[in-house]
Amino acid sequence: MTRISLTRLPGDRVLAVDAGLEHVIELADLSAYVEGREPDGPRWVWDDTARWYPPLLEAGIRVERCHDLRLGRQLLRRAPAADASLLVAEESEHWDRLRPAVPSDPALFSVDDSTEHLRADLEDARQRAAVAASSEAPRLGLLLAAESAGALVAAEMTHTGVPWRTDIHERLLGEQLGPRPPRGARPVLLEALAGEVRSALAAPGLNPDSRPELLGALRRAGVEVPDTRASTLRAVEHPAVVPLLRYKQLAHLFSTNGWAWADQWVKDGRFRPSYQPAGSITGRWSSNGGGALSFPVQVRPAAVADDGWVFVVADVAQLEPRVLAGMSGDRALAKAAQGTDLYQGMVDDGAVGSRNDAKLGLLGAMYGATSGESGRMVAGLTRRYPAAFGLVEEAARAGERGLGVRTLLGRGCPPLGEASTTDVDTARADPESETRRRRSYGRFSRNFVVQGTGAEWALCWIADLRNRLWRLGAGPVEARPHLVFFLHDEVVVHTPAHLADVVVAEASHAAAAAGALLFRQLSIDFPLNTSIVRSYADAGKPGSVPGADVTPGR
DNA sequence: AGCGCGGGCGCC
DNA sequence: AAAGGGCGCCCGCGCT
Structure with a gap:
């Protein structure tokens, strides 16, 4: 396959x-060059997809494949099967x-520092040599390709954004908080709740946002609590509790997804969070702007498809247990x-008495619970599913x-010490x-091992789905069925x-393809829950793993 | 004024 | 005896 590397x-x-x-x-001619070469299906090699791809998307150009050298290097340096010295x-x-690179900072056209003109072709050669020399070249190659495809998806989703109805968002805020307050002030309905809390606690000057103040006021009112968590407060019988819980909920809405959030992240009817592929240690994505990882239920009604368009929302039921079954060969x-x-x-297998x-x-097995109800279940299920439960158990022992x-x-995990937040020297001095x-x-x-492999499955899924969606339409990304959100x-x-029904089918086909790609030796089902909706809020929310006991649908 | 921390919350 | 993973974001607080 043709590879074309680009260096500034x-x-x-x-x-x-x-x-x-x-x-x-000339930089000004780059779009035309890429557009001209893209029909040959090359793999574009660049230092960072988030630097190179957004301007191309702006110019209406979509590329099929790339190799993201930053992500590739990060992966190969830590991959046990690769020899990092080759890099x-x-x-x-x-x-x-x-x-x-972050989208708000178009480094491609501005900064001129030491990392600006690194030769992409040379680094590409090193990374390819490291993969070729590995005993697990095919798997690493797949992982690098999937990771890079994910980076393309991330850039495209930030480019297109989630359709957002500011009027609905503001109506929601108005109903719950009151009119938008002046800078630095609380919305009236929030302030009213603060007043209720103050009078219920007989603490006129109380700022409910201050934990020490709140704890003190609760104590003086005869409420002894170790902390001010909602779950703790819910168990307390006191007239202040109800308004306080409501206050906390609304204060969170106001500060996290209120008017200021919309000013910053919603433009031209689109919510554009910034994604960071492989931003977490396990390879899951993280986000560095807009709060894409917590797209709160409270504001989802504002995500509404354009006229004549709909959302297809699809999630995998119990992804991680399925991944565990596949990777352990259980x-x-x-x-x-x-x-x-x-x-x-x-349950039907007779392994356990109830779904719960x-x-x-x-x-419990995936998180390491060993006590309580969860721990007891682990013990019983280990006999029934020895390969699966043995795999996580073995990973835990290796870690210890x-x-x-x-x-x-083949993604490697960081060594002990790097991953821990505990200070190493302190720990050495104290055996416990x-x-x-x-x-x-x-x-x-x-x-x-499970979360990371789950992330790999998901990357393969969206990489394939991206291409399937592309083939369903014509024109630029935003004119065809396209991904707008991934979590x-x-x-x-x-x-x-x-095209909604076709999209539903393609999402399922992509899921099956991802499973087949990862788990060749053992066929695993990856069924999807899908909804076709006008608003994201109307999508079914079946319980998925982890995250447990979400209230079923609406 | 700016920074880092940890509590608390929300997402999976 | 007890022992639950990964994230981001906001706030207040204590520090410089």
Whole structure:
């Protein structure tokens, strides 16, 4: 396959290396160059998709494949199956220091620092050599491709944004909080609740946002609580509790998804959060702006498809237990995973008495619960599903011994110490703390293998779905069915209404393809819950894993 | 005034 | 004896 690497040169020029041939292009001509070469289906190689792709999308250009050198390097440096020394070169330090570009900061056209003109073709050669020399070249190659495809998806979703009805959002805010307050002031309905709390506690000057003040006022009113969490307060009988809980809820809405949030993240009828592919240690995405990871239920009604368009919302039921079944090759668990409800499958299998017990046991195994109800379920289920439960148990033991673990496709986890928040020297001096630290790393490792492989499945899913959606229409990305949101195990596709059923089918096909790609030896079902809706708020919200007991649908 | 921290919350 | 993973964001607070 053709690879074309792009490197920024001083003076608004770009070096393109295409099959060893160097071309120097004016930056202004880059879009035309990419557009002209794209029909050959090359893999574009660049330092950071978030730097190169947004301007191309602005110009109406979509690329099919890329290799993101920053993500690739990050992965290969930590992958147990790769020899990181093959990545060492004169420019190493600069490559290692590369930080993700953020959409608000179009570094492609401005900054001129030491990381600006690193030769993409040379780094590409190093990374390819590292993959080729690996004993697991195919898996690493797949992982790099999936990771890079994810980066394309992220840039496209930020480009298109989630259709957003500011009028509905503001109506919601108005109903719950009152009119938009002047800067620095509380909305009237929030202030009214603060007043109720103050009088119920006989604390006229109380600022309910201050924990020390609140704790003090509660104590003086005869309420002894260790903290001010909602779950703690709910168990307390006192007239202040009801308005206080409501205050907390509305204060969160006001500060996190209120008017100021909309000013910053909603423009031209689109909510554009910023995604960071592989932003978390396990390979899951994170977000560095807009709060894409907590798209709160409270404001979802404002996400409404354009006229004549709809959303297809799809999520995977119990992604991580299914992934665990696949990667461990546990035939019994794979059998329970046939059909739409893995937990019910376990009940039908006779492994466990109830759906809830099944869920408790699996979550416990993946998170490292060993006590309480969850811990007891783990013990019982280990006998029934030895391969699956053994895999996470083994990962936990490796972690406790300070050994690294890896995902199915070969992502490595950071060594003990780096991943822990505990101060290493303190821990050394204190054996109990050291034990806690190792246990904690064990739980982290246990979860890493499943969460990380789940993230790999999801990447394969959206990478394939992206291409399937592209083929359903014509014109630029936003004129065809396209992804507008992705969160761990859920996608939202914005599509012309007449294609909705086709999109639903494609989402399922992509899920099946991702499963087949990752788990060749054992067929695993990845059923989707899908809804076709006008507003995101109307999508069904079936329980998924983890996250447990979401109230079922509406 | 600006920074880092931790509590508290919300998402999976 | 007890032992639940990954994130981001907001706030108040204590520090410089």
